[in-house]
Amino acid sequence: MTQPSTTKQKIFSSYEVFIIAVLTFLQFTIILDFMVLSPLGAILMPKLHITTAQFGMVVSGYAISAGLSGLLAAGFADKFDRKKMLLFFYAGFIAGTAFCALAQDYYALLLARIFTGIFGGVIGSISFAIITDLFKLEVRGRVMGFVQMAFAGSQVLGIPIGFYLANKWDWHLPFVLIVVVSLIVGVLIVMYMRPVDSHLHNKIQRNALKHLFQTVTRSEYAKAFAATTLLATGGFMLMPFGSAFSINNLGLSADVLPALYLVTGIFSMGTGPFIGKLTDSIGKYKVFVLGSVLTSVLVAYYCNLGVTPFWLVTLISVLMFAGVSSRMIASSALISAVPDPQDRGAFMSVNSSVQQISGGIATFVAGLIVVQSPDGKLERYGALGWVVIGATALTVFLMYFLNQYVMQKAASAPPKPTVVEATPQEVAPSIE
Template sequence: MSETKPTFTSYEKFIIALLATLQFTVVLDFMVLSPLGYILLDKLSITTSQFGLVVSAYAFSAGASGLLTAGFADKFDRKKLLLFFYVGFLIGTLFCGLAPTYELLLAARVFTGIFGGVIGSISFAIITDLFAIDVRGRVMGFVQMAFASSQVLGIPIGLYMAEKFDWHAPFLMIVGLGLIVGVLIVVRMKPINAHLKIQKKVNAFQHLGKTLSRPDYLQGFAATALLATGGFMLMPFGTAFGVHNLGIAESSLPTLYMVTGISMLLFSPMIGKLSDKIGKYKVFLFGSTVTCVMTLIYCNLGVTPLWIIIALNVLLFVGITGRMISASALMTAVPDAPDRGAYMGINSSIQQIAGGLASLLAGFIVSETSTGYIENYPLLGDVVVFAVIITALLMYRIHKYVAVKLAAVAPAGAANSSV
C-alpha cells in the first residue's frame, strides 16, 4: 500500500473539484425533480404513481445502460468514456428542459438516464485509479459534497427559476453549467488509461459475465441494491409531504434545502476524514443508526414549526451522508484493478435499478388525497428503516472482506485502520 499523502497535488485537487462539480450537475438533474414534484403534479395533471414513474424511468434506463456498457468500461481511456456519456447526459437534460408534455418528459428522462446513470461509476473508477484507499474517504467526502451543493445552490435556485419562469428552467440551467464542465474535461483532464496495460484477452461480454458471477463481488452488489432504497423511497415525495403534511409554506422550501445543504457542506469533508481515521464501517454504522432514528421521527410528524423540521432534516441528512460517503469509499476497495470499471458499472446499474423499483414502490405505498395530503408516509419510513438495518449487516461482510484483502498487501494492522 502506498503511504498516506499529507496533501494532494494541484492536479489531484483539480480532479477532485472537477468530479465534484460534474457530480453536482448529475445529482441536481435527479434531485431537482423532488422539489418540483408538487409543481409537476399540478401542471401536468398527473398522479403520484405517474410521478413515481418519471423518477424511476431515469433509474431503470440508467441501470440497463450500465449493465450493457459495464463489460466495455475497462477497455477504454476513462477520460474518453466520461466525456462520451456526459455529452449524452447534457443532451438528455436539454430535452427535459424543452419537453411540453408528461409523455415527452418521461421519454426525455429515459434518454437522460441512459447516459447519466453511467457517469457515477466512471467517476468512482477514476477515483480508485488515482487515489490510494487510505485517502479515498476524504476524496469521497469532497466529491459527495455534490449532494449538499445541489441543496445549497441548485435546488433553491432551481425552485426560484421554476416559480419565476417555468418548471423547465432548472434543466436548462444544468445544461449551461454542464457545458463548462465538459470543456474542462477536454482541456485539462489527462488520459486515464493505466488499466489498459493489465487487461486480459477476453471480450466485453465474458468480462461482464465473470464480474457478475464472482462470489466476492456478489455481496457488494446485494448491499448496493439495498443501499439505494432509502433515498429513492423518501426523496420523490419529500417536498409534497413537507408542504401538505408538515405545513411548510412553499416560500420556505428554499430555506429548508439551503440550510440542510450548508450543513452538509460542513459535515461531508469531516465525515470523509473521520472514515479514513477511525474506519469506514464504523462511520457507516453510525450513519445508519442516525438515519433509522431520524426517519422514524420525521415520517411520523404532523404539522410542525419550520425550525424543528430544519433541525430534524439536517440530522437525517447527516445520517444519510455518513452512509453514502463511507459506503462509497469502502466499495472502491472490493474489485481488483482489472475489474474496476466493470464492477463500478454493474454496481451503479444495480443501484439505479433498485432505486427505480424503490421509487415505483413508494408511488404505490403513498397516495395523495384531494387536498394534497400524502397518506401512508409512516409506512414508507418503516420500510426504509428495515432496508437500512439489513444493509448494515451486508456491509459488515464487505468490511471484513476488504480488511482481509488489504492485509494481504499491507503491513500488519495498516489495512484495518482505514476500513
C-alpha cells in the same frame, strides 16, 4: 542537532485537487439534471397538458434508461481509457439535456429524458472508477466527502435557482443553465485531465458479455451489489413523500419548505468533508455504523411525529442528513475497494445500475405502503420508517462482511515501493 521539518505533509497534490474539484462539479450537473425535474412538475403539467401519470413516466424514464445503459456498458467499461469513456458519455448527457431545453411537448421531453438517462446513468460509475484508480484507500473517504458535496450543492444552489428561472421566465431555462455549466466542465476535462488507463495494463482476454457475467456472479461483488440495493431502498423510500409529510402531517406551510431544504443543504455541504476525513481516520465501517444508528433513531422518531415546530423539524432534518451522508460517504469509499483493478469499470457500472433500478422499485413499494387520507394526511408513514430501519440494519450486516474482505485484501497486497520524500520546494500546493 537536526531541526524538525516545518513543512507540513500535503495530502493531495495540485492535480489531485483539480480532479476532485472537476468530478464534484461534474456530479453536481448530473444530480441537478435528475433532481430539478421533480419541483418543475407543478409548472410542466399545465404547460404541456399532461397527467400526473405522464409526468411520472418522464421522471422514471430517466432512471430506467440509466439503469439499463449501465448494465449494457459494464462489459466494455474496463477496455478503454476512462477519460475517453467519461467524455463520450458526458457529451451524450449534454446533448440530451440540450434536447430537454428544446422540447416543446410531452413526447419530445420523454424521449429527451430517456436519451439523457442512457448517457447520464453511466457517468457516476466512471467517476467513481477514476477516483478508485487515482486515490489510495487511506484517503478515499476524504475524496468521497468532497464529491458527495454535489448532492447538497444541487439542493442548496441548483434546485432553488432552477425553480426560480422556470417560475419567473420559462421551464426550459434550468436545462439551458445545466448545459452551460456542463460545457465548461467538459472543456476543463478535455484540457487538463490526464489519461486514466493504468487498468489497461491488466490484460483482459474476456469478451464483453463474459466480463459482465463474471462480474455479477462473483460472490464478493454480489454482496456489494446487495448492500447497494439496500442502501438505495432506504434513501428512495422516504424522499418522494418528504414534502407531503412535512405539509400534511408536520403542519409546515409550503412557503417554509425552501428554507428547510436550504438550511439542510448548507449543513450537508459543511459536514461532508469532515465526515470524509473521519472515515479515513477512525475507519470506514465504524463511521458507516455510527451513521446508520443515528439515521435509524431519527427515522423512528421523525416518521411518527405530528404537528411540529419548524425549528425542530429543521434540527431533525439536519441531523438525519448527517447520518445519511455518513452512510453514503463511508459506504462509497468502502465499496470502491472491493473490485480488482481490471474489474473496476464493470463493477462500478453494475453497481450504479443496481442503485438506479432498486431506487425505482423502492419508490414504487413505498407508494404501496403509504396512503393519503381524505384530509391529506399520510398514513402508515411510521410503518414505512420501520421498513427503512430494517433495510438499514441488514446493510450494516452486509457491510461487515465487505469490510472484512477489504481488510484481508489489503493485508495480502504486496508492499508498495518506497516513495522518495519531496523537498519543501517540490511540494505542490494542495488542500488539507
